[in-house]
Amino acid sequence: MAMSGDRAANVERAVALAREAAAGGADLVVLPELFSGRYFPQSAEEPAFMAWAEPIPGPLTERLGGLAAELGVSIVGSIYEQARTGLRYNTAVLLGADGSLVGRSRKAHIPDGPGYAEKFYFAPGDSDYPVFPLISRSARPTTLGLPTCWDQWFPEVARLLALKGAELIAYPTAIGSEPDPAFAAIDTHDAWRTVMRGHAIANACFVMAVNRCGREDGIDFYGGSFVSDPLGEVIAELGREEGILRAELDFERLRLARDLGPFFRDRRPETYGGLLSADLATPVRPPP
Amino acid sequence: MAMSGDRAANVERAVALAREAAAGGADLVVLPELFSGRYFPQSAEEPAFMAWAEPIPGPLTERLGGLAAELGVSIVGSIYEQARTGLRYNTAVLLGADGSLVGRSRKAHIPDGPGYAEKFYFAPGDSDYPVFPLISRSARPTTLGLPTCWDQWFPEVARLLALKGAELIAYPTAIGSEPDPAFAAIDTHDAWRTVMRGHAIANACFVMAVNRCGREDGIDFYGGSFVSDPLGEVIAELGREEGILRAELDFERLRLARDLGPFFRDRRPETYGGLLSADLATPVRPPP
Numbered sequence: 001m002a003m004s005g006d007r008a009a010n011v012e013r014a015v016a017l018a019r020e021a022a023a024g025g026a027d028l029v030v031l032p033e034l035f036s037g038r039y040f041p042q043s044a045e046e047p048a049f050m051a052w053a054e055p056i057p058g059p060l061t062e063r064l065g066g067l068a069a070e071l072g073v074s075i076v077g078s079i080y081e082q083a084r085t086g087l088r089y090n091t092a093v094l095l096g097a098d099g100s101l102v103g104r105s106r107k108a109h110i111p112d113g114p115g116y117a118e119k120f121y122f123a124p125g126d127s128d129y130p131v132f133p134l135i136s137r138s139a140r141p142t143t144l145g146l147p148t149c150w151d152q153w154f155p156e157v158a159r160l161l162a163l164k165g166a167e168l169i170a171y172p173t174a175i176g177s178e179p180d181p182a183f184a185a186i187d188t189h190d191a192w193r194t195v196m197r198g199h200a201i202a203n204a205c206f207v208m209a210v211n212r213c214g215r216e217d218g219i220d221f222y223g224g225s226f227v228s229d230p231l232g233e234v235i236a237e238l239g240r241e242e243g244i245l246r247a248e249l250d251f252e253r254l255r256l257a258r259d260l261g262p263f264f265r266d267r268r269p270e271t272y273g274g275l276l277s278a279d280l281a282t283p284v285r286p287p288p
Numbered sequence: 289m290a291m292s293g294d295r296a297a298n299v300e301r302a303v304a305l306a307r308e309a310a311a312g313g314a315d316l317v318v319l320p321e322l323f324s325g326r327y328f329p330q331s332a333e334e335p336a337f338m339a340w341a342e343p344i345p346g347p348l349t350e351r352l353g354g355l356a357a358e359l360g361v362s363i364v365g366s367i368y369e370q371a372r373t374g375l376r377y378n379t380a381v382l383l384g385a386d387g388s389l390v391g392r393s394r395k396a397h398i399p400d401g402p403g404y405a406e407k408f409y410f411a412p413g414d415s416d417y418p419v420f421p422l423i424s425r426s427a428r429p430t431t432l433g434l435p436t437c438w439d440q441w442f443p444e445v446a447r448l449l450a451l452k453g454a455e456l457i458a459y460p461t462a463i464g465s466e467p468d469p470a471f472a473a474i475d476t477h478d479a480w481r482t483v484m485r486g487h488a489i490a491n492a493c494f495v496m497a498v499n500r501c502g503r504e505d506g507i508d509f510y511g512g513s514f515v516s517d518p519l520g521e522v523i524a525e526l527g528r529e530e531g532i533l534r535a536e537l538d539f540e541r542l543r544l545a546r547d548l549g550p551f552f553r554d555r556r557p558e559t560y561g562g563l564l565s566a567d568l569a570t571p572v573r574p575p576p
Contacts, residue, residue: 108556113548113550124556128559129559129562143569150554153551155447156443156447156555158443159443160562163567164568182547183548186544190520190521191489195520197486198483198484198485198487199443201441201486231474231479232479232483256471259470259471260466260471260474260476261441262401263442266400267397267442268412269564269566270564271416271417272448273564274417274448275447275560275563276560276564277557278552278555279451279552280451
């Protein structure tokens with residue numbers, strides 16, 4: 001999706017796209033990060049945007065839940081969540097095909113840089129990396145993880161979700177060009193795509209990234225939503241344009257990947273204690 | 289390298305290739321996994337191959353150390369290590385440009401499957417994932433991690449090494465086709481390459497994989513040695529043929545990647561405790 005400055009219109013556009021996806025046979029519809037508005041963290045430290053946050057459950061989950069029940073599909077939305085006064089999260093929600101709010105997953109890793117100044121707006125999710133049951137008409141039951149955007153660069157997140165049983169990880173996302181001249185020469189698109197394909201391979205699970213597109217002030221959001229299978233093969237991908245990306249997940253492929261690469265058998269968690277530290281480097285003593 | 293059945297000839301071939309690399313300006317020469325012989329774990333549970341193991345330091349480290357001192361380059365070798373009676377490891381060693389044995393890194397994750405039956409031959413490294421200083425003539429000092437082959441599929445390993453200060457991770461490797469009919473249709477080459485490019489991106493470090501090539505009994509080793517930069521760009525790559533792969537590492541690129549993607553700033557180690565478990569899935573109760 002490309003988002004306009006009209007928040008009500010963005011929601012209606014998302015509803016229309018979800019209807020179209022469901023009419024095409026979708027069991028699960030995933031919307032991009034903070035789909036109801038422009039990507040406001042492009043503005044550093046602007047308190048006015050804090051008023052955009054809303055409770056969960058709240059108006060947006062009501063709307064998406066009603067739509068999910070009407071269409072008989074599961075829907076993932078991404079909402080600026082007002083948890084309590086002064087405490088806000090960037091939160092993915094899953095609405096079940098019966099319209100119920102199955103659960104929420106608060107973005108755990110918060111970026112902060114030119115054009116992506118999120119630490120002012122979002123607290124880091126108090127997250128235990130939840131996973132959710134996903135029931136659908138056309139596939140066997142499976143388990144879904146819903147981290148958000150910046151979480152996608154952290155292998156720890158995908159691994160924790162896979163250890164909890166996730167077979168499908170969906171990342172609502174907002175990423176595009178780098179507005180700061182220091183980074184402008186770098187196109188992050190291929191790195192972004194590759195690091196998530198890496199998570200799919202290392203955890204032998206399906207990964208999908210659902211990105212916004214279009215120009216908003218200083219950022220060209222590059223779209224490129226894709227689905228990777230458990231061997232890292234991109235089975236569906238959009239270009240920079242708005243659209244509906246459809247993919248059919250073959251769980252036999254997941255079984256094959258996990259039998260060929262029995263990483264869960266061979267992990268050595270007793271040797272991973274250092275992952276709980278921020279820095280393990282031996283300090284370098286400057287020359288006297 | 290492609291390996292023959294003549295172990296002395298394989299070592300001489302490695303020495304000749306290292307000489308050629310050094311003559312071309314190499315500061316660091318990395319050899320493939322277990323370069324002195326055929327890939328014997330293709331044979332499941334064959335005790336005769338246990339006699340191939342040798343101590344470290346031992347004949348091979350003496351030979352490589354002498355060569356390193358003569359050429360003034362650092363050399364990484366991969367050796368079937370006899371640690372004590374009945375205890376053997378698959379071990380990477382670093383010989384410094386002065387010929388000294390800088391250290392060893394024992395393969396921590398041991399595969400076991402058709403054609404790659406390693407659990408019989410190698411104990412899992414008692415590894416604390418060591419890193420080593422790398423001093424060279426043409427670049428600033430840096431820090432090197434030396435996991436081996438199957439370790440390359442585990443994001444935990446690359447992350448631990450990066451947390452310890454590694455800026456360069458080199459994986460001696462032996463991987464090729466899948467001899468079992470159940471997996472024969474799967475070409476793992478792209479997944480192998482992608483998962484390591486993912487480690488490079490997630491840790492903003494250089495990654496190199498040094499694979500064997502050639503046919504040995506039931507396996508076509510696919511070569512494809514490559515070097516990825518810290519943004520996941522493959523800056524040098526071989527095909528399926530034997531050869532010397534040269535790459536120049538631009539540490540300014542590493543600085544840029546780490547400033548653009550400050551993952552170490554944004555990690556949340558206090559939430560990663562689950563990584564120390566083997567399985568976090570809630571047991572599914574079968575229907576009564």
